[in-house]
Amino acid sequence: MKLHHSKYKVNYYNYLIDIINDNEQYNGVLSERLEQLHDHIGTAFSHTVQRVHFHQATTDFLQGLGLPVEMWNSDIIQQAKDFGSCDEQLTEKQEDNICNKYYEFMASRLIELFNKYNIR
Numbered sequence: 001m002k003l004h005h006s007k008y009k010v011n012y013y014n015y016l017i018d019i020i021n022d023n024e025q026y027n028g029v030l031s032e033r034l035e036q037l038h039d040h041i042g043t044a045f046s047h048t049v050q051r052v053h054f055h056q057a058t059t060d061f062l063q064g065l066g067l068p069v070e071m072w073n074s075d076i077i078q079q080a081k082d083f084g085s086c087d088e089q090l091t092e093k094q095e096d097n098i099c100n101k102y103y104e105f106m107a108s109r110l111i112e113l114f115n116k117y118n119i120r
Contacts (some may be wrong), residue, residue: 005085008085009112011083013109016067026040034119035119038119041058042057048060062107063103069103073099077099086098
């Protein structure tokens, strides 16, 4: 069952927080880890940040599996169902839309976490 966005976003935030906390590349409490991750994206994708925007740089970072988010379409669709961001029954077109926009969607959630911790 699809949940209200204010409910399902929390599931994605918790998912990302777990991944970040499990990543040995980043140290300290969550706010410090997020700041290190933000700096890493800004440095590694500085050309994209300057040319396009930080959101695109974050999307590119996630597409390159800079964090171990889901990468298989079947897993992405199942995650969307499990987290409540879509209905259980989907058309092929809806599934394609979820998969095609996954990394942009996850980048938005990650940037919202940065903003929540005043990391800019």
